Structures are given as C-alpha cells and as structure tokens.
Amino acid sequence: MSAAPDLDDEAASRLRRLDQRYTRARRTLVGVLASAESPLSIPQLLARDRALAQSSAYRNLAVLEQAGVVHRIVGSDEFSRYELAEDLTRHHHHHLICSRCGEVQDFTAPASIESDLDRALQRVAAQHGFDPDHHRLDLVGTCANCR
C-alpha cells in the first residue's frame, strides 16, 4: 500500500507546484496504483482500499492527473482507468484493451518503432497546426482471459 519513498517525494513535489497537499487519501491512491499491475478503474481502486471514499477518489484523481502524477485512460467500457504517470514508473508503454471485459494491460513497443513514430507524428502535427501533448497507441481486441 505504500510507495517507494522517491515516488512519494516526487508526487508531493508535483502537487506542491499546484499548491496542493499530499494527503493521506492521495498517498493511498498513489500507493494502490504503484502496487497495481495494470491501470485501475475507480471501483477497482475502492475495492482495494476500503478507506477510500468514492467522491474523494474522483476529486483526488483529478488533482493527481493535473499534477502529472497519474494518467487517465479511456478504455472500451464505461469506466475511466488510472495508472501512475509514465515518467514516475520509468517506461513509456502502450495498452492492450479488451473490448470484452474492459481490462487494460500494458505493453512496450520496440524502441525503433517508437522513434520512427515520434518523428512521423511530429511532422503530422506541424502540418495540421496541432500542438501535440502525447500519443496514444492502443491495441484493441480480446484478452487472454476472454478468448
């Protein structure tokens, strides 16, 4: 339930930048996400720690997202899912999204693909006058459990 000390430090620091506190409830959210093996929906988060209140979870995840501590994923089912921001977990990755059960699993793409992709997307963005923030590369299909 508790996260690596540097993770907590970094989360606290990012929150402070927005004049936000790293409270117990927020620590709990970060801890649960840190120990999760895949992005979690709010019902899943609440189930993993009964001390979490639903409305506060929504509010705190929004704050943590603004602070760049967590990242929100819109999958194929009706729930948003959350995971720690990539730069807090050390690797850039993408998602396998099951259109049957909604579960989301991480995967990484070969570095060569990533860099080619980045270059191509940069060019596309420029052509369209678009200011890119990040890219999403998801594979949608049926997960091993649902096959």
Next chain:
Amino acid sequence: MSAAPDLDDEAASRLRRLDQRYTRARRTLVGVLASAESPLSIPQLLARDRALAQSSAYRNLAVLEQAGVVHRIVGSDEFSRYELAEDLTRHHHHHLICSRCGEVQDFTAPASIESDLDRALQRVAAQHGFDPDHHRLDLVGTCANCR
C-alpha cells in the same frame, strides 16, 4: 445528406447480415457522416439534421457499429464520436484529438510506419495471448483553433 449509392448498398448489405433494416433514419445518419469532414458527436449529428431523434440516434449508431458501418471514437471529452468505417471510406487513418475542445480530426501516417507498426503489434499481441481487432493511434494535444 444522401450518400454515394455503393455506400448505401454496402451499408444495407452489412445490416442485412444482422437481420437489420436500412431505414430512413439510418440512411440519414450514414449520409450525414459521409458528408462530414470529421467524426461527429451525437449532439453534432442531431444539429445537422433535425429529423433525427436522440434516442433513435443512439440506438441506430449502436446497430450501425455492430454491423461494421460506423466506428465509435472515444475522445477526450464526454462525448463519443462516430465516423464511417474505414473500409467504407477507403483509407486507414488516425486521429488528432484536441484535449481543449474535444474536436477530432483525421490524419494518415506514412505507409512505412503503418506496416512496421502492424508487424510489431502482431508480435506483441501474440506474446500476450491477445487476439487483436484493430489499433488506435491518436495524437492528443491542442488543435489549431484552440492554440
């Protein structure tokens, strides 16, 4: 408002496969989407043709999606957006998603990127026991209008 004849034919045929009819309301939806330059949300669809009823639009888009006539896009705002299926419009493409206003714009990636990507994703899916349906490559950022 009316679509190319072969588009209507193909839509009708795909619906028939599911024992569904290609009714006037469904024709209207397909027609509006065919004449749109980008994916449309339901409020946008309703605004473009006052003859469309909201509940029927939701129901019909779900049917059209099952039939493989339209494709649903989950963007960054609270609305789903719809566009004609790729194999009805002849080109594989991706989306620029504006996190400010929610608008979605199409773009195409270089063929070499696409084929490399496909090959890499195929391998990833196999490794995870995942049965892939399609991939999503989106660029999230701020569109020209919102900059």
Next chain:
DNA sequence: ATTTATGCAAATCGTTTGCAAACCT
C-alpha cells in the same frame, strides 16, 4: 398482418458537486 423501428419521456449509472465536519500547518 406481422414484425421491426421510432420517438417521447422516464430511468440508469458513472461522475460531479454542495456543504458541514475533520484535517493540516
């Protein structure tokens, strides 16, 4: 004529918000 689609209004459900109490500094 019989089955299927439509449209209105009401229900659903993930998410948001008002507000008084609890918490932090």
Next chain:
DNA sequence: AGGTTTGCAAACGATTTGCATAAAT
C-alpha cells in the same frame, strides 16, 4: 485560527430503456 480536504448525500448529464405508435416487408 485559517484555509484545505474529506465524505456523505444529492445533483448532473450522457446514454439507455419502456412502451405505445408508425414504418417496413
């Protein structure tokens, strides 16, 4: 103390659904 965060319960809003009527075959 003085402001922020919390948690409950109520509100919100995109989407779904029940049901009586209209359309399609």
